[in-house]
Amino acid sequence: xxxxxxxxxxxxxxxxxxxxxxxxxxxxxxxxxxxxxxSPISPDELAGLACEDTIESRLVIEKDGVTPWEVRHGxxxxxxxxxLPESHWTLLVQDVEKxxxxxxxxxxxxxxxxxxxxxxxxxxxxxNHGSVGPHKDNYDVxxxxxxxxxxxxxxxxxxxxxxxxxxxxxxxxxxxxxEQEWILEPGDLLYLPPNxxxxxxxxxxxxxxxxxxxxxxxxxxxxxxLEHKLEKALENGAASQTYRDPDLIMQDDxxxxxxxxxxxxxxxxxxxxxxxxxxxxxxxxxxxxxxxEHLAIQIxxxxxxxxxxxxxxxxxNILMRNTAVxxxxxxxxxxxxxxxxxFEYPVPAKYREGISALCRKREIxxxxxxxxxxxxxxxxxxxxxxxxxxxxxxxx
Ligand code: SIN
Ligand code: CO
Numbered sequence: 001x002x003x004x005x006x007x008x009x010x011x012x013x014x015x016x017x018x019x020x021x022x023x024x025x026x027x028x029x030x031x032x033x034x035x036x037x038x039s040p041i042s043p044d045e046l047a048g049l050a051c052e053d054t055i056e057s058r059l060v061i062e063k064d065g066v067t068p069w070e071v072r073h074g075x076x077x078x079x080x081x082x083x084l085p086e087s088h089w090t091l092l093v094q095d096v097e098k099x100x101x102x103x104x105x106x107x108x109x110x111x112x113x114x115x116x117x118x119x120x121x122x123x124x125x126x127x128n129h130g131s132v133g134p135h136k137d138n139y140d141v142x143x144x145x146x147x148x149x150x151x152x153x154x155x156x157x158x159x160x161x162x163x164x165x166x167x168x169x170x171x172x173x174x175x176x177x178x179e180q181e182w183i184l185e186p187g188d189l190l191y192l193p194p195n196x197x198x199x200x201x202x203x204x205x206x207x208x209x210x211x212x213x214x215x216x217x218x219x220x221x222x223x224x225x226l227e228h229k230l231e232k233a234l235e236n237g238a239a240s241q242t243y244r245d246p247d248l249i250m251q252d253d254x255x256x257x258x259x260x261x262x263x264x265x266x267x268x269x270x271x272x273x274x275x276x277x278x279x280x281x282x283x284x285x286x287x288x289x290x291x292x293e294h295l296a297i298q299i300x301x302x303x304x305x306x307x308x309x310x311x312x313x314x315x316x317n318i319l320m321r322n323t324a325v326x327x328x329x330x331x332x333x334x335x336x337x338x339x340x341x342x343f344e345y346p347v348p349a350k351y352r353e354g355i356s357a358l359c360r361k362r363e364i365x366x367x368x369x370x371x372x373x374x375x376x377x378x379x380x381x382x383x384x385x386x387x388x389x390x391x392x393x394x395x396x
Contacts, residue, residue: 001102003040008109008189009033015112023113024140024193027154029182033189039146039207040103041096043125046207047081049093049100050074056094056294060132060170063088069133071169090130090202097121098295098324104362110142110211115359116288116328119214126150126202133165134176134199140213141192145184148206152190153178155197173197184208225283233272241268281330282337282344289326289339297324297341299389309383310373316393319364325390329355338381340390351378358382364391 022028050057057074064085097104136159165172233239299322313319327340336352338345354372373379385391
């Protein structure tokens with residue numbers, strides 16, 4: 001499937017105005033944001049993805065399931081779909097752009113937000129009245145209508161914890177009072193900042209595309225970094241030192257922890273903590289470029305040397321970026337650091353333009369990169385990325 005998308009049409013406003021006035025601030029409905037948009041994937045194809053065991057999927061059955069708002073987790077079988085009620089259910093499939101890689105084109109119009117902030121494209125298919133109930137999410141989302149119509153109701157009032165229905169596998173609000181509502185049709189887009197309560201209901205059969213964002217919690221960052229530090233310190237033995245005090249001297253009061261003892265213990269901890277921000281910065285780069293644990297690279301290329309790789313690229317013309325692998329970069333002093341799949345690759349700053357060209361599109365034409373390929377160092381990195389499955393030729 002070849003997807004050609006118009007650029008995002010935010011109506012009266014520019015992307016700069018969107019960021020200044022709406023992003024993380026207030027909801028925005030944009031009619032016809034992707035003019036002429038038709039769902040590139042059919043409900044049957046979506047159901048097919050939900051049958052694969054590497055793909056995260058859920059069925060939400062509001063009525064006539066085992067319980068009200070029953071949640072079933074994939075992978076599903078054809079029989080599972082055959083025994084569903086007529087209406088009031090939704091199928092949701094996560095990370096679709098990483099599995100059906102051509103659907104990554106749907107992320108492209110939203111890349112005015114940095115790549116590291118983008119989580120995934122989730123596609124839902126709902127039968128008439130299908131819904132996942134009124135709820136809030138703690139991330140930003142663009143809800144693009146793909147097929148049929150969906151009514152969206154929203155409320156910007158704070159959602160209290162005691163307004164959540166008990167004993168459900170879903171977080172659904174007990175009480176929801178809509179402030180605004182719209183019926184969205186294909187190509188219409190609703191932007192919601194985190195924590196805005198929303199309630200979508202299919203009006204007939206419909207498909208909705210959610211471009212969801214990631215925003216690490218401070219807990220997640222601290223936990224991740226300390227876990228990494230601890231792992232390293234265990235590896236090099238620094239965390240396996242046992243307290244020793246051959247210099248212990250008599251003290252009057254056995255309950256007293258002496259200042260000297262406290263200092264010694266404090267220093268043990270301080271010595272294990274980072275000495276410079278660089279160490280934290282590099283961990284952040286690696287962390288942000290990691291893929292979700294269940295999302296493996298899944299592309300195994302034959303191992304090539306640089307010359308063969310370049311010849312093959314020239315012959316194929318197009319090299320593809322594996323959308324399951326995040327490739328990001330930072331700049332510091334006179335170098336750029338490429339972060340890919342949780343690993344770092346420091347390169348001289350002169351390659352910035354080349355890295356940017358590599359990441360800009362999913363399909364990388366040989367001509368667009370030709371000038372960089374004369375450079376053996378840079379070509380070696382691309383060849384290495386190919387050998388690791390971060391890049392591939394289509395068909396594989
Ligand atoms: C849906 O597509 O049905 C749910 C999307 C959402 O509420 O976040
Ligand atoms: Co939601």
